[in-house]
Amino acid sequence: MYEGVPGVTEVVEAHGETTVVVETERLVDACVHLRDEEGFNFLSDVSAADYLGWGEAGVSGYIGTAAGRDLNAPMTQGLQVLPRPKPKRFSVSYHLLALSADPRRVRVQTWVDDGEEVPSVVAVWPTADWHEREAWDLMGIRFSGHPNLTRILLDEDWEGHPLRKDYPIGGEPVRFSEEE
Amino acid sequence: MALERPLAELGLHSERVLWPDKGPGRFEQEVEALERKVGLTTLEKAVAWAQTKSMWPDTFGLACCAIEMMSIVSARYDIARFGMEAFRSSPRQADLLIVSGRVSNKMAAPLRQIYDQMLEPKWVIAMGACASSGGMFNNYAIVQSVDKITPVDVYVPGCPPRPEQLMEGIIRLHEAVQAGVPPAYELRSVAP
């Protein structure tokens, strides 16, 4: 159904949701197409996710059926499944909603590596303004064409992008009263 | 006076504790003169009583604890019984800073500014787990306890503390002030 979206590379259906993966360069065209032709007039959310270290620690499947068993991996009962590999380090997901009598949701996803820029969709849905600023602030993904790409949740002079996987959780070690 | 037992019996010498390093000034001389003339108990004790009976808090609600702080103003828990329903918006007019909620790194500077604007004597209550110790958020964004920014008199644990718990903390602060315990900035500085 979403094969006509400009720049689409893959359409994934899972858990009752549709994810349309588009090329980063054609993102704005895809969004305009979805807003005008398909009626997705409402942008719910822009989420960035960092997949650094994805799948390095093998995890057990829920029921645990996999070919091959490595009995030495801890806490997996030998039923180890690696999650499917991701194309690049960051994914930016746009959750769209067709706010109409026939509501539909779709997720538009694009993949970038560290340092690559994503075209901003502020011109398509003005609400993307702060969402993209948050993605820049916490994840370090630059949005080209954004009118005001500055930090929004952290201090102006903060260094680093906390939600990245290589940024430590921070905080302090907790001292207990019995310890010295 | 609300206290039943004279403070001297408890072993407290409030004059010396309240004004530890300051030599006798004009105020002290007048106090002594008044005491001789009027025969009151020590004027400082009366001053401490007055401070506790209308200790006005500053509107410093940050997060969830602020909602429970608002509910002590409500009719059921009624902080007005203790003379504290007048939450002042200006820190210049407030005596008590109830830090209710998690203090983020961005908020640390405004918090210290507010604290500095308050006039002595001033007290700080760290309400809730996040203000007392960072709470469940041991991470890059939250200051691990407000006592890294301001000296704290009373810590009220809870997430969020019930209104009764907060009132217990406030009343303990009142008792401490009446007993002559100085505000925290005279006793200790901020935590490392």
Add this chain to the structure above:
Amino acid sequence: MAVSPVATRAPIYEGTRIPHPVPTVLRVPDELRATGDVMTVNFGPNHPSTHGVLRLVVDLFGEDVVGLEAVIGYLHTGFEKNMEQKTWWKAITYPERIDYLSYQANELVFVLAIEKLLGLEIPPKASWMRTCLCELNRIHSHLVWLGTSALELGAISMFWYCFREREQILDLFELVTGARMHTRYFQAGGLAEDIPRGFFPEARKLVEWMPHAIDEYEAMLSRNKIWLERTQGIGLLSAADAIALGQSGPVLRASGVDWDLRRAEPYLAYPEVDFDVPVYHEGDVYARYRVHVDEMRQSTRIVAQCLDRLEAMEGEPWIADDRKVVLPPREELHTSMESLIHHFKIVTEGYRVPEGEVYVAVESPRGELGCYVVSDGGPRPWRVKFRAPSFVALEATATCMSDALIADMIAIVGSLDTVMGEVDR
């Protein structure tokens, strides 16, 4: 539904008032700046409005607001990063503190996301009880909103009236869950514990009293000349602008768009519950007030229906039976080895949620609260992102603030019903 939810009446104002180039910043026109009479005032993070730590940098030309920028982040807690460090079970404790007025909605959305990834079916009793508690939470949130917004506008006694009912609702929460706020009652698979005895009579008392209480609030405010003068015609937001700005919840419904996730994309027990969705078309602060008050009435209706259904479900299971995710009942631990192992695995390592990504949205009292969860199949979430309605509502401040006076600014920011914990996460 054949009728489009988008308003078919004439728009409130012509065109769009969304500022350009930055949609969220109202910029002072250059000719005004040149007069030299524009004063920049900082409504700093600590101010008497009880919405928390919001900073508004406002440019004033006399009493007119000609420039506005909202600075947020003073309550940024790093929820999302913290939740990545905890197991799924422990992570459920965190979302409640995000929107601290409607804590159960936050819990609900995260737990629904976990259940969606797991493909877990929850028993009907849990579904109905979750609905009941979420609606009670909606009433609670609206009561606090009404009390504090009226307080800011000078109707100080509303605060005490609203908090009186709020205490009754918190008594109910304490009866069921053990805590007044941040109840942590929803579990992946259902509820943490059964509904205690004594809940139904107490809840019925509230349900019977609540409409009278709401009548009292309306008697004080709805036809009050001062309230009307201060809220009508202020903070206009047209339907098209609201949708473009991603508004949802009462703000959207007050602008004439008939959109409520409980009816459009139902979840829990909402398909079987009878309720109306209030929609007003004026798009001003008064319309948002009316939407909130009417929603309180409708929530009371929903709670009454939930109570009827729940009383008939006495003795039914309150949590799913899937032992890979849900703790077995304690009696079984004495006799069944498998139950002991399951208990041990769930408590120490935590249950594992299959790989995948989901986006779940519920109708929180503020609007569409969404949760985007990515799981790598392990015991910890890989990425959790909350779509907070207040974050998006604050984006609309600049648009609503066109032609506003400084006194209106408080009314407008209050009517957007923002909770800063949600905005900053």
